[in-house]
Amino acid sequence: MSDQLYLGALDIGGTKMAVSIANADGPLGRITRPTPKSGDLGTLARQAIEMLHALCDDKRVPRDALQTLGVCSAGPFARIDGMLGLAAPNISGKRSGSADLPNDWDVIPLEGPLREVFTTVKIENDCVSALVAERTFGAVQDEPNCVYVTWSTGIGFGLCVDGHVLHGKHGNAGHAGHQLMSETSDAVCGCGNVGDLEALISGRNLGNRLGQSTADVFDAARRGQAQALAIAEEAARRFGRGLYNVAVTLDTSKFVIGGSVWQHHGEWLLPMVRREIDSRMQALTAGIELLPAALGSIVADVGAFSLVMPQEWVQAWRVSQPWDGLRNR
Ligand SMILES: [Zn+2]
Structure with a gap:
C-alpha cells in the first residue's frame, strides 16, 4: 500500500x-x-x-x-x-x-x-460544501461568521457561526430556501410548500410561473421593460428579505453569494438586495458584506x-x- x-x-x-x-x-x-x-x-x-x-x-x-x-x-x-x-x-x-x-x-x-x-x-x-470551499479557498477565507447562499435553480444556504459550520440533527442546517415568505402567493416549491422563498424566486420556479426563463425576464428587466422590472425588483426584495432573516438569526458578517442567477445578474440585483437588508434593524445589519462567490464552476x-x-x-x-x-x- x-x-x-x-x-x-x-x-x-x-x-x-x-x-x-x-x-x-x-x-x-x-x-x-x-x-x-x-x-x-x-x-x-x-x-x-x-x-x-x-x-x-x-x-x-x-x-x-x-x-x-x-x-x-x-x-x-x-x-x-x-x-x-x-x-x-x-x-x-x-x-x-x-x-x-x-x-x-x-x-x-x-x-x-x-x-x-x-x-x-x-x-x-x-451549500454547506460550497461554504467550506469559500472559507478555505474563496471569498470568505477564515471568516468566522459567514453564510453561503446560492440563487440558482433552487435556493440554499450554508451557515457558519463563531467559526463553526452548522449541521443540525440530520446534516440539513441551512435549508432556508424553504423559509415561508408569503401567505398570499400561490407559488409552489418542489418541497410542497406554498409561498416559500424558493417557490417565489428560484430560477426554476420563477421561470415556470412566468412561462419563460428567469434569465430572459431579468434581461428584459435590465433593458427597462416595465413588467419584467417589477418582477425582478420583487424577486430581489424577497431574496434580500431571506438574507435579512438569516442575518438577524445568526448575526452574520458576510454573505457569499453563488448560483447561476446571481452569477449573471448579481451585480445588477445587488443594490436592490442591499436596500432590503439595510432598511431595518441597523444594530444588526450595519456593515454586512455581500460578496460574489469566488470559485464558480469548481x-x-x-x-x-x-x-x-x-x-x-x-x-x-x-x-x-x-x-x-x-x-x-
Ligand atoms: Zn420549499
Whole structure:
C-alpha cells in the first residue's frame, strides 16, 4: 500500500455525478457520469465507488491508497441506522413531488456503503460544501461568521457561526430556501410548500410561473421593460428579505453569494438586495458584506476536497491554486 495520501471528491447532483482524486500537489483528474435514476437502492453508491476506482486505475493510484473521501451532495439527508442517506426530491422517487422519476427509492444509502470501502468519509449538502470551499479557498477565507447562499435553480444556504459550520440533527442546517415568505402567493416549491422563498424566486420556479426563463425576464428587466422590472425588483426584495432573516438569526458578517442567477445578474440585483437588508434593524445589519462567490464552476469539487483536506495542503493549495485538473474536463 502506498504511503502517499490521496483524497477523493464525490459530487452528487440531480443530473450528474463527478469524482476527482488529488494528491498533495493538486487534483489528478476528474470524471463524470449521469446520476442513476433506476436500479436497486444500492445503485448510486455502487456507481460512486466504481467511478472513484476507475479514476484511480486511470491515474495509476492503487485503489487501496484512496481511503479519504469528501462528498458534496444534493440534499436533504435522512438517516438509515445512524448513517446519512439521500432523501433528495430530484433523485428519490418517493421523495419527489413529480411522477417522472423511474424508481421507488425512499432514503438512498450513501454513508454506509462508502464507509465499507473508505476509512474516512465526510458528507455535506452542496451549500454547506460550497461554504467550506469559500472559507478555505474563496471569498470568505477564515471568516468566522459567514453564510453561503446560492440563487440558482433552487435556493440554499450554508451557515457558519463563531467559526463553526452548522449541521443540525440530520446534516440539513441551512435549508432556508424553504423559509415561508408569503401567505398570499400561490407559488409552489418542489418541497410542497406554498409561498416559500424558493417557490417565489428560484430560477426554476420563477421561470415556470412566468412561462419563460428567469434569465430572459431579468434581461428584459435590465433593458427597462416595465413588467419584467417589477418582477425582478420583487424577486430581489424577497431574496434580500431571506438574507435579512438569516442575518438577524445568526448575526452574520458576510454573505457569499453563488448560483447561476446571481452569477449573471448579481451585480445588477445587488443594490436592490442591499436596500432590503439595510432598511431595518441597523444594530444588526450595519456593515454586512455581500460578496460574489469566488470559485464558480469548481466549487463542488473544491468543496468536497476541502471537507477532508489536511491543513498543510490548504496552505500549499492557497498559494499554488492547482485547479486546472478540475477545469479542463
Ligand atoms: Zn420549499
